[in-house]
Amino acid sequence: MMADVQRLETGNGPRAAILNAAMQLFGKQGYTGTSIRDLATEVGVLPGSLYAHIQSKEALLVEIVADGIHRFITAVEPHAHGAGSPVDRLRAMIVAHVEVVAENPERSLVVFHQWRFLGESSLPAAIERRQVYEGCFIKVMEEGVGQGLFKPEINQRIAVFTILGALNWTPEWLSPDGRLSAQEVGSLMAETLLRGVLA
Amino acid sequence: MMADVQRLETGNGPRAAILNAAMQLFGKQGYTGTSIRDLATEVGVLPGSLYAHIQSKEALLVEIVADGIHRFITAVEPHAHGAGSPVDRLRAMIVAHVEVVAENPERSLVVFHQWRFLGESSLPAAIERRQVYEGCFIKVMEEGVGQGLFKPEINQRIAVFTILGALNWTPEWLSPDGRLSAQEVGSLMAETLLRGVLA
DNA sequence: ATGCTTTTAACAAACGTTTGTTTCTTGGCA
DNA sequence: TGCCAAGAAACAAACGTTTGTTAAAAGCAT
Numbered sequence: 010m011m012a013d014v015q016r017l018e019t020g021n022g023p024r025a026a027i028l029n030a031a032m033q034l035f036g037k038q039g040y041t042g043t044s045i046r047d048l049a050t051e052v053g054v055l056p057g058s059l060y061a062h063i064q065s066k067e068a069l070l071v072e073i074v075a076d077g078i079h080r081f082i083t084a085v086e087p088h089a090h091g092a093g094s095p096v097d098r099l100r101a102m103i104v105a106h107v108e109v110v111a112e113n114p115e116r117s118l119v120v121f122h123q124w125r126f127l128g129e130s131s132l133p134a135a136i137e138r139r140q141v142y143e144g145c146f147i148k149v150m151e152e153g154v155g156q157g158l159f160k161p162e163i164n165q166r167i168a169v170f171t172i173l174g175a176l177n178w179t180p181e182w183l184s185p186d187g188r189l190s191a192q193e194v195g196s197l198m199a200e201t202l203l204r205g206v207l208a
Numbered sequence: 209m210m211a212d213v214q215r216l217e218t219g220n221g222p223r224a225a226i227l228n229a230a231m232q233l234f235g236k237q238g239y240t241g242t243s244i245r246d247l248a249t250e251v252g253v254l255p256g257s258l259y260a261h262i263q264s265k266e267a268l269l270v271e272i273v274a275d276g277i278h279r280f281i282t283a284v285e286p287h288a289h290g291a292g293s294p295v296d297r298l299r300a301m302i303v304a305h306v307e308v309v310a311e312n313p314e315r316s317l318v319v320f321h322q323w324r325f326l327g328e329s330s331l332p333a334a335i336e337r338r339q340v341y342e343g344c345f346i347k348v349m350e351e352g353v354g355q356g357l358f359k360p361e362i363n364q365r366i367a368v369f370t371i372l373g374a375l376n377w378t379p380e381w382l383s384p385d386g387r388l389s390a391q392e393v394g395s396l397m398a399e400t401l402l403r404g405v406l407a
Numbered sequence: 408a409t410g411c412t413t414t415t416a417a418c419a420a421a422c423g424t425t426t427g428t429t430t431c432t433t434g435g436c437a
Numbered sequence: 438t439g440c441c442a443a444g445a446a447a448c449a450a451a452c453g454t455t456t457g458t459t460a461a462a463a464g465c466a467t
Contacts, residue, residue: 023412041241042325045457057459058413066457122321126241164388167396174377175370182369189363197366205400222446244423256425257447265423 024062027052031069036115036180040070040126070123071131077120078138082145084109089145095153100203102145103176104195110179111191117180146173150206159206172202223261226251230268235314235379239269239325269322270330276319277337281344283308288344294352299402301344302375303394309378310390316379345372349405358405371401 030051034043045066049056063069088101110117124135146169153159159168175198183194229250233242244265248255262268287300309316323334345368352358358367374397382393 038324039238039240041238044455046455055414056457057415060458061412125237163400164396167388167393168400170377170381171374171397171400174374174380176373177377177380178369178373181373181376189366194366197363198370201362201367201370201401201404203404204406205402205404207403243421245421253446254448255423256449259424260446 023052027059027062028069028073032073032113032116032119035070035073035123036118040119040123067126067128067131070119070127073116073119074124074127074135075131075138077116078135078142080112080116081106081109081120082138082142085142086145089149094158095149095156096158096203096207099146099149099153100196100199102149103172103199103202104192106176107179107183107195107198108191110176110183111185111194114180114183114185121177121180143169143173153206158208160208163206168206171205175202222251226258226261227268227272231272231312231315231318234269234272234322235317239318239322266325266327266330269318269326272315272318273323273326273334274330274337276315277334277341279311279315280305280308280319281337281341284341285344288348293357294348294355295357295402295406298345298348298352299395299398301348302371302398302401303391305375306378306382306394306397307390309375309382310384310393313379313382313384320376320379342368342372352405357407359407362405367405370404374401 027048031043031048034047034051038047045059046056048066049059052059084105085102088098088105091098091101093101124132124139127135147165150159150165150169154161154163154165179194179198183191185191187194189197226247230242230247233246233250237246244258245255247265248258251258283304284301287297287304290297290300292300323331323338326334346364349358349364349368353360353362353364378393378397382390384390386393388396
């Protein structure tokens with residue numbers, strides 16, 4: 010087993026350290042509940058020193074959220090447009106989602122809960138990306154129903170929200186160091202969630 | 209001096225108006241993202257005037273969260289200890305949960321997301337109540353497996369977290385004025401979630 | 408000495424809260 | 438009915454602190 014798994018921001022240097030600390034604090038205390046002084050203390054630097062590396066507190070949030078959504082989309086979207094059956098694709102999407110969460114639960118908490126605090130200039134883009142992500146699940150769900158693989162009488166909107174809700178809540182309890190691997194947890198969740206919609 | 213905890217009453221008095229506005233704002237902007245001035249503006253009063261009715265900003269959160277958890281437990285716990293089969297009981301619990309959410313989604317958002325910001329004096333009690341609530345679902349799940357009604361090979365912990373995750377996410381999208389009633393949405397979700405665990 | 412980075416110090420604004428006073432409403436008593 | 442004391446509620450202003458951020462000076466490598 011690798012001794013030093015780098016599941017933090019790629020690249021080193023003070024900027025990555027700041028982004029990492031911000032992810033941790035924003036996830037734990039929320040964006041508005043975290044002060045620049047909190048962040049400086051965590052990094053081990055005086056407050057003003059941060060501004061040699063960041064443009065603003067909000068720029069940190071923008072970067073964390075944008076990068077976070079990107080990771081989810083990158084991991085899940087290929088499966089949505091894959092070649093297999095909607096059932097297999099949905100299963101792969103669920104597993105992929107859980108794996109991204111396990112990679113860094115705090116970052117996922119920021120992505121799912123703190124995006125509201127983005128400024129007016131960056132909020133629309135984030136919302137659009139989120140809709141792209143949800144659209145992946147809606148698309149596969151529709152195809153599954155269309156091919157008669159999923160129960161025809163299910164409410165697709167509610168089925169998707171049920172699945173996404175279960176997935177979005179995972180950073181709240183999933184432990185990357187738990188007994189089960191992310192892949193195993195994802196498979197178990199996929200099993201449960203898929204049986205709920207199968208024809 | 210000990211301040212008597214007053215129960216959250218719907219409707220009358222300026223105090224209820226403040227609690228209502230606080231629920232709305234805490235749910236939308238978060239506890240730390242909502243200022244006393246925000247709250248005063250929403251109520252239509254100057255900031256200082258609020259303190260004729262409340263003890264502190266945090267006391268508002270304490271009351272909203274405590275009352276909120278109480279509503280969920282009151283609505284769901286009877287079904288957990290009911291007489292029917294675990295299947296029927298779990299279904300009833302899911303429907304009841306969704307109905308409480310629909311009753312006031314903003315309050316549910318506060319209960320699920322803002323409890324972290326409770327002070328050290330009130331946080332343990334809130335966590336304990338939450339565990340009581342989750343315990344209801346764990347109990348029924350265990351009984352279902354024990355009676356051979358639920359799949360024996362499911363991971364109970366993960367199955368419960370999957371169900372609770374889907375439920376806890378509902379305030380994020382559920383609209384009380386939507387086409388479907390809360391009872392209908394709850395039934396659809398129960399249908400989907402139950403089929404995931406049935407033997 | 409040239410570039411980064413950090414320190415130091417300070418800024419204006421917003422924070423939760425308290426205070427003294429005014430305004431509005433209400434009920435008892437002549 | 439008229440008068441007035443009492444209560445409730447809001448106002449206006451300020452408190453000490455914390456907020457995000459900035460500018461100037463100092464440290465330290467190359």
